[in-house]
Amino acid sequence: MDNKASQLELIKLSKCYGKVTAVDAINLTIPSGSYCCLLGPSGCGKTSTLRMIAGHESASDGDILLGDRNITELPAAERGTAMMFQSYALFPHLSVLDNVAFSLKMKGVDRQARHSRAQALLERVAMGPYASRKPSELSGGQQQRVALARALITEPRVLLLDEPLSALDPFLRIRMRAELKRWQSELGFTFVHVTHSQEEAMALADQVVVMNAGRIEQVATPHQLFNAPATEFVARFMGGHNVLTLGAQRISVRADRMQLTREPLVGSECVRAQVAAVEYQGTYVLVELAHDAISEFSVMVPEREFFAAPWQPGDQVHANWVSTDVHALA
Known part of the structure; x- marks a missing residue:
């Protein structure tokens, strides 16, 4: 052909x-x-x-x-x-x-x-x-x-x-x-x-x-x-991404690239939020977060890491990420 x-x-x-x-x-x-x-x-x-x-x-x-x-x-x-x-x-x-x-x-x-x-x-x-x-x-x-x-x-x-x-x-x-x-x-x-x-x-x-x-x-x-989702719609529809606004810039960060801690990590960007729900998914635990300015906010925590120090609904957390994991959206 x-x-x-x-x-x-x-x-x-x-x-x-x-x-x-x-x-x-x-x-x-x-x-x-x-x-x-x-x-x-x-x-x-x-x-x-x-x-x-x-x-x-x-x-x-x-x-x-x-x-x-x-x-x-x-x-x-x-x-x-x-x-x-x-x-x-x-x-x-x-x-x-x-x-x-x-x-x-x-x-x-x-x-x-x-x-x-x-x-x-x-x-x-x-x-x-x-x-x-x-x-x-x-x-x-x-x-x-x-x-x-x-x-x-x-x-x-x-x-x-x-x-x-x-x-x-x-x-x-x-x-x-x-x-x-x-x-x-x-x-x-x-x-x-x-x-x-x-x-x-x-x-x-x-x-x-x-x-x-x-x-x-x-x-x-x-x-x-x-x-590299091009738009907010793609980032949200594909799943696994958190869409955030930093100043005038809208960005996405993959949920598996974020880290949850009780105190902010030095050298990282972070947002303070509250644990809303926890779902066990086998190889990871999906921790859903509540934040007034961020909808559909979640972090994928590796199974071993989660059960070494479990999170519970109501816990105050910091979601941290590094600049190299940030993707700008159109």
Whole structure:
């Protein structure tokens, strides 16, 4: 495949529903062969963006380019994209094999050829032995693999995933994350994955696009995003950051980079606060703090350090940090 054949570019792309602007003139380039996660809270515009790329929603304005083609006005079936829905949308009355082969049937491919291709894809996602079963006879993880095989049979340049892991239990979700990443690496084309889970985006993506109120707040690698959030919204949404105001400057400091003490530490910045709650998280203890001028204030204390000198709700503390751990926000 050409190096840019599955590069996706959105140019001033907008979607309006009546007087409501769901996606507001966004610009984005998703490199060919990358795993991109559109991340943000409900209503931020990420699913509308995905559906416009897929051709399931029309763009109100702007352009969508895939490789060297403008696909903005093309029907979904002619775009070179395939969508894997949150519900998997499998046909309950069809066998697994016929579910996967369905799109080829609609294209007029003969039965033997489409079944041969469908069976090969089922083998690829370790579902070959289940070809004759109905979707209701499969687990959630197995249904997901069938949905993936069905999407892949169209040989798309871009695979679009709409919260594909949200219906799975936590253990299976982690396992399927690893499988998705492996499939994307093996197949070599572009994945665009919508999620509201920061953990999911951090685990999967080469490129994370954080959206808020129809606009893009930041585009970065997971490491860049977590260590250098561009705005207050990104710092708060990603979690693990405290947003503070020092004079006229707004900053963020990671919760795991702060240290709690009874007296201020020499050579550090600090704020005095009160312990509001304590939550044991295994490898660390999350100490939530109350401060009149700081909302959502917390410090992650290593487990061993906490139990050597426990904190209790109501305790007066100093939260300390060093200047090299400060990140300025726009």
